[in-house]
Amino acid sequence: MNLKRLLFSSGLALVSLTGIVRAETTLTIATVNNPDMVVMQKYSAEYEKEAGVKLNWLVLDENTLRQRVTTDIATKGGQFDIVTIGLYETPIWGKQGWLVPFDNLPASYDVDDILPTVRDALSYDGHLYSVPFYAESAMTFYRKDLFEKAGLTMPEHPTWTQIEEFASKLDDKSNGFSGICIRGLPGWGENMALLGLVGNVFGGVQFNMDWTSAVNSEAWNKAISFYVDLANKYGPQGVVGNGFNENLNLLAEGKCAMWNDATVAAGLLFDPKRSKVSDKLGFAQNPVETWDKGGAWLWAWALGIPSSSQHADEAKKFIEWATSKEYINMIGDKEGWVTIPPGTRKSTYENPKYLAAAPFAKPTLDAIESASLTDNTAVPKPYVGINFPIIPEMQAINNFLGQQIAAALTGRMSVKDALDAAAANSDKIMKKAGYIK
DSSP states (O other), X not given: OOHHHHHHHTTOOOOOTTSOOOOOEXXXXXXXXXXHHHHHHHHHHHHHHHHTEEEEEEEEOHHHHHHHHHHHHHTTOOOOSEEEEOXXXXXXXXXXXXXXXXXXXXXXXXXXXXXXXXXXXXXXXXXXXXXXXXXXXXXXXXXXXXHHHHTOOOOSSOBHHHHHHHHHHHOBGGGXXXXXXXXXXOSTTTHHHHHHHHHHHTTOOSBOTTSOBOTXXXXXXXXXXXXXXXXXXXXXXXXXXXXXXXXXXXXXXXXXXXXXXXXXXXXXXXXXXXXXXXXXXXXXXXXXXXXXXXXXXXXXXXXXXXXXXXXXXXXXXXXXXXXXXXXXXXXXXXXXXXXXXXXXXXXXXXXXXXXXXXXXXXXXXXXXXXXXXXXXXXXXXXXOOSSSOOSTTHHHHXXXXXXXXXXXXXXXXXXXXXXXXXXXXXXXXXXXXXXXX
């Protein structure tokens, strides 16, 4: 289906063929600088031409995007008509009335095709408040050729102890090659995205049942001590500056043996146009340790409309286009089926073209569908969430926690001191917010 037909089939109001000219609307879009979003921006030029709108793009790294969008939407600043947000912000902001609900989507959009796990996570009180552009869980990527050469076998469900053992045998710093790539960049959506999982599988929780912090518990001390040791011994130089995109590039360039991160990276790593190791990669589930749940996250980068937007109708039409089945098919035909935005629609995982191109499709779907926002820790917890609690205070708490862990990673403070400082900061915030009586 070509783009013009797609725009008509999605029910978009195009410039009339009779020659009637409408004033051009400008939509300002804040999005993250991940590769799938860059592709969306690339194809939006033809959308602008056909739909009679102008798209003004603000493309930022994850940490900066979250800061800018959170500030603007909380103050009703009105800078943006479309924002890229996740399943953390969506239900909280929907409850606050800060987002336009996606009620009454056209039948042609087929909202029931969106994977229920993802749709529910982007909803509040029965209303969908953002629409997923792509969704993901987490998995282990590894170099099959290097494992075979070293006589190593990656299990389908590895432990972190096994990951460390493999990294120790494959690390070759003298030749600029690391045993593992791993997130070190501080931020609640950067290093803490991974470390929340590590805390879970080492038997920890982020909050005790009375909402006091549990990040200075024995379990978290073991988890973060393990992480600091692993990253410093077998991670790349400058690991504290590496987030998703930096690690993606390192593995795609063939500079590390393993990487534990988002399933969405698979489509990029297995694409020979973008990856030097596309024919050498294997994958397994994300590691567990003493506890076998909560080792993989559930996340979606989604598109939402701030209630302060003056162009909500036009914004909704763009979002319907960018998250439609037809858009996914267009990217498959034009960019290659292995690269399509994954994790959002049932029809994607029934498409023989995608299944033939993406050997990681079923494991990705299994990880997304099995992710539980509630049943994921060894001991009881008072919050909903896997690698972070879905509460408004989380951003401030986990950004500070991520910074303290980064300080421990670089040797500026001990793990114990870092976690004690983070726990004290958390308790202060939670007392002020009324959680701790």
